[in-house]
Amino acid sequence: MSGILVFAEQREGKLNRVTYEAVVAGQRLAAGLGLPLSVVLLGSGVDSIAQELATKKADAVYLVNNQHLERYTPDGFSLAMRQVIEQLQPQYVLLAHTYLVRDFAPKLATSLGKALVADCVGYKLEGKVLTLVRQIFQGKINADVSIHDSAPILVSFQAGAFRGDDAEAGSAEVKNLSVQLSADQIRLQPQELFREAKQSVDLTQSKIIVSVGRGIKEKDNIAIVEKLAAALDADIGASRPICDSGWLPMERQIGSSGQTVAPKLYLAVGISGAIQHVVGMKNASTIVAINKDANAPIFDIADLGVVGDLFEVVPALVDEIEKAKAEG
Amino acid sequence: MKIIVCVKQVPSRDAILRINESGTWIQDRDIAYDVNEPDAYAVEEALQIKEKLVEQGGSAEVIICSLGPDRVQMAIKEGLAKGADRAIHICDPAFDNLDALAQARVMAEVIGKEGFDLIFTGLQSDDYGFAQTGVILGELLGVPSATIAMAVELHDGNKSVRVKRELEAGWFQWYQMPTPASISIQSGLNQPRYATLKGIMNAKKKEIRKVTLADLSISKDLLAPKQTVEKVYFPVKSKKTEIIEGSAKEAAAKLVTKLKQMRAF
Ligand SMILES: Cc1cc2nc3c(=O)[nH]c(=O)nc-3n(C[C@H](O)[C@H](O)[C@H](O)COP(=O)(O)OP(=O)(O)OC[C@H]3O[C@@H](n4cnc5c(N)ncnc54)[C@H](O)[C@@H]3O)c2cc1C
Ligand SMILES: Nc1ncnc2c1ncn2[C@@H]1O[C@H](COP(=O)(O)O)[C@@H](O)[C@H]1O
Numbered sequence: 001m002s003g004i005l006v007f008a009e010q011r012e013g014k015l016n017r018v019t020y021e022a023v024v025a026g027q028r029l030a031a032g033l034g035l036p037l038s039v040v041l042l043g044s045g046v047d048s049i050a051q052e053l054a055t056k057k058a059d060a061v062y063l064v065n066n067q068h069l070e071r072y073t074p075d076g077f078s079l080a081m082r083q084v085i086e087q088l089q090p091q092y093v094l095l096a097h098t099y100l101v102r103d104f105a106p107k108l109a110t111s112l113g114k115a116l117v118a119d120c121v122g123y124k125l126e127g128k129v130l131t132l133v134r135q136i137f138q139g140k141i142n143a144d145v146s147i148h149d150s151a152p153i154l155v156s157f158q159a160g161a162f163r164g165d166d167a168e169a170g171s172a173e174v175k176n177l178s179v180q181l182s183a184d185q186i187r188l189q190p191q192e193l194f195r196e197a198k199q200s201v202d203l204t205q206s207k208i209i210v211s212v213g214r215g216i217k218e219k220d221n222i223a224i225v226e227k228l229a230a231a232l233d234a235d236i237g238a239s240r241p242i243c244d245s246g247w248l249p250m251e252r253q254i255g256s257s258g259q260t261v262a263p264k265l266y267l268a269v270g271i272s273g274a275i276q277h278v279v280g281m282k283n284a285s286t287i288v289a290i291n292k293d294a295n296a297p298i299f300d301i302a303d304l305g306v307v308g309d310l311f312e313v314v315p316a317l318v319d320e321i322e323k324a325k326a327e328g
Numbered sequence: 329m330k331i332i333v334c335v336k337q338v339p340s341r342d343a344i345l346r347i348n349e350s351g352t353w354i355q356d357r358d359i360a361y362d363v364n365e366p367d368a369y370a371v372e373e374a375l376q377i378k379e380k381l382v383e384q385g386g387s388a389e390v391i392i393c394s395l396g397p398d399r400v401q402m403a404i405k406e407g408l409a410k411g412a413d414r415a416i417h418i419c420d421p422a423f424d425n426l427d428a429l430a431q432a433r434v435m436a437e438v439i440g441k442e443g444f445d446l447i448f449t450g451l452q453s454d455d456y457g458f459a460q461t462g463v464i465l466g467e468l469l470g471v472p473s474a475t476i477a478m479a480v481e482l483h484d485g486n487k488s489v490r491v492k493r494e495l496e497a498g499w500f501q502w503y504q505m506p507t508p509a510s511i512s513i514q515s516g517l518n519q520p521r522y523a524t525l526k527g528i529m530n531a532k533k534k535e536i537r538k539v540t541l542a543d544l545s546i547s548k549d550l551l552a553p554k555q556t557v558e559k560v561y562f563p564v565k566s567k568k569t570e571i572i573e574g575s576a577k578e579a580a581a582k583l584v585t586k587l588k589q590m591r592a593f
Contacts, residue, residue, distance in 0.1 A: 073503075074463070074472075074473065074474070075472065097459075098496070099475075099476060099494070099495055099496050100495075102451075102459050102460075102463075102475060102476075103463070103474070103475045103476070103493075104463075106428070106459075106460035106463035106464050106467070107463050107464070107466065107467045107473065109429070109460075109464075110429060110432075110463075110464045110467040110468060111467055114429070114554070115427045115428050115429035115430070115554045115555055116428070116460060117555055118428075118457075118458055118459050118460055119457060119459060131558065134457075135457065135563075136455060136456060136457055136557075136560065137339070137345060137354070137454065137455055137457075138341075138454055138457070139563075140345055140562075141345060141347070141354065141560050141561065141562060141563070142560065142561055142562070142563045143557045143558075143559070143560045144557070144558045144559045144560075145555050145556065145557055145558065146555070146556050146558050147554065147555055148552075148553065148554055148555075148556065149554040149555075187472040187505050187506060188472055188474065188503045188504070188505045189503065189504045189505070190501060190502075190503050191501060191502040191503070191504070192501070193495065193499050193500070193501050194499070194500055194501070195498050195499055195500070196498070196500070208592070208593060214341065232593050233593070240515065240516065241365070241515070243516065244369075244515045244516030245519075246519065250516075256496055256497070257494055257496065257497075257498070258498070259498075260497065264592060265587070265592040265593070272341075286587075286590060286592055288583065288587075289569070293344065294571075295345075295562060297563070299565065299569045299571075300563065300565045300566060300567060300569070301567055302567075302569045303567075303569065303570065304569065304570050304572060304583060304586060305569045305570070305571045305572065306571070306572050306579045306580075306583060307571060308576055308579060309576070312576035313576045313579060313580060316576045316577045316579075316580035316581075317580040317583065317584065319577075319580070320577075320580045320581050320583075320584040321584055321593070323584075324584050324585075324588055
């Protein structure tokens with residue numbers, strides 16, 4: 001085929017919507033390089049998802065049905081994808097950089113003697129030469145990465161790098177592809193998915209959230225932002241390190257492994273704006289960031305920003321809010 | 329039970345980063361360095377497993393493995409001071425700026441020769457952020473791997489390990505696999521200890537074995553980068569943030585006026 005192959009992700013029979021972002025990357029790259037585009041779906045009894053994928057513009061959707069792929073395991077998915085790649089001989093394999101992909105794609109790439117270009121935020125195409133854009137230093141800096149390798153080249157894209165809604169509609173042919181797997185090749189036994197005991201804090205309904213990050217430095221300083229939250233009648237949220245340290249309970253965590261919120265107003269105090277935090281709050285109507293580093297990635301998504309020391313700005317803010325409230 | 333903990337030293341989260349003159353990397357002199365955050369949790373997890381095994385009458389050895397220039401000895405010593413038994417420092421100019429696969433090839437050869445029951449890595453490095461090393465090590469060494477671990481439990485007389493994996497949006501899943509295995513640790517699964525003064529003193533006597541290219545049978549060809557960072561730069565902001573200027577007090581007053589206009593509170 002020597003084209004572009006997009007990996008479609010499903011878990012427990014449900015398509016992960018972020019797959020469409022990889023499809024968009026695939027459609028654009030296919031157009032730019034003049035290559036055919038295929039999508040591959042692994043699982044067991046997931047024909048309807050293949051049909052769903054086939055409503056997007058692509059040359060083919062390959063469906064790999066195998067009982068050993070019913071539950072995701074890195075062994076099963078990596079071995080199956082390797083056989084798919086051997087059969088289809090794609091030039092590029094594109095994946096969305098999800099928790100599932102980061103669990104098996106490096107293994108797949110290694111088994112092919114390749115290095116995965118992981119977590120890219122975009123690409124540049126000059127003629128037929130592809131350069132990938134990756135974030136380094138937790139999103140503070142971008143890097144242009146060139147590839148010196150033979151096909152297949154494996155690339156994963158960060159969530160949000162493309163808009164899934166931009167996927168062009170079409171009608172692809174669904175084709176079956178078979179792989180050989182045996183139970184003894186799968187060394188990991190997965191158990192049921194579960195959630196921790198029900199959360200008592202639901203931030204998804206909050207109107208205003210004051211969220212605190214590591215810029216707060218010490219547990220005792222949390223009181224400073226609690227005052228701000230009280231003045232605004234807001235709920236408190238936090239970045240992961242604050243919850244990891246036990247300064248606030250886990251259920252206050254916002255981001256990819258915490259809650260996804262969309263309040264009217266989100267104040268990020270001493271939060272750098274790493275992608276895993278941003279995916280949990282980028283849909284807030286108004287985002288205000290207070291950070292001493294003018295280059296902090298949070299300023300890329302904030303509507304309003306104060307570049308300054310939170311230990312000065314936050315108390316001043318509390319004073320001004322009280323004043324404004326007194327004035328009515 | 330032999331546990332290898334891969335510890336990377338990275339620029340501090342607080343470091344103000346500047347780009348070097350050729351625009352190919354940051355200016356990496358004169359900035360502060362720290363242990364990569366999840367790696368500190370990996371060290372703690374290894375120490376806790378060892379302590380538990382010792383309590384049950386067993387034994388374990390915790391070995392820190394770090395690849396990087398001389399400065400990474402700081403990160404190694406931190407692990408030793410907290411209680412790791414010894415360390416391996418992989419150090420050679422030939423190992424600078426390798427891509428994820430090439431770097432892991434070097435580490436895998438060293439770790440393979442050393443022997444292991446468990447390899448712990450952090451799930452992602454702050455600088456390159458490959459998010460791959462633990463999984464690649466598993467594949468190169470022919471052992472299973474699991475990522476984003478929020479708990480690690482040994483079973484069946486240490487012949488298998490149960491890992492609680494974090495999935496998106498608050499979901500978790502336990503996986504069981506045979507040892508030896510490679511596990512990528514997520515932050516927050518324990519509370520890392522601080523080194524004590526006694527620990528720091530003890531660490532001075534602990535072995536740090538240096539490994540260079542000459543000690544390995546790896547061919548230089550295998551280390552040829554398949555990915556090269558051509559250029560680094562500050563990202564162009566896609567959204568126009570309105571920056572509110574002035575002293576803290578002035579900025580606060582202006583911000584409140586704006587928020588009021590927007591009926592934000
Ligand atoms: C798989 C995975 C899942 C993750 N899930 C999540 C998640 O759900 N939620 C989450 O938040 N993170 C998550 N993370 C972690 C994420 O990558 C970042 O490490 C984290 O969000 C950083 O938190 P922070 O911004 O508080 O800290 P830092 O990145 O350390 O930023 C602190 C900020 O405070 C600023 N600052 C310091 N002092 C001051 C001061 N005096 N005044 C003003 N500003 C100051 C600094 O300039 C800096 O920008 C995840 C990571 C991975 C790999
Ligand atoms: N140079 C290194 N020395 C020691 N460990 C490393 C090194 N690079 C990566 N690692 C380990 O691999 C993990 C993931 O790194 P990465 O794949 O670069 O995101 C880190 O958290 C470390 O545990």
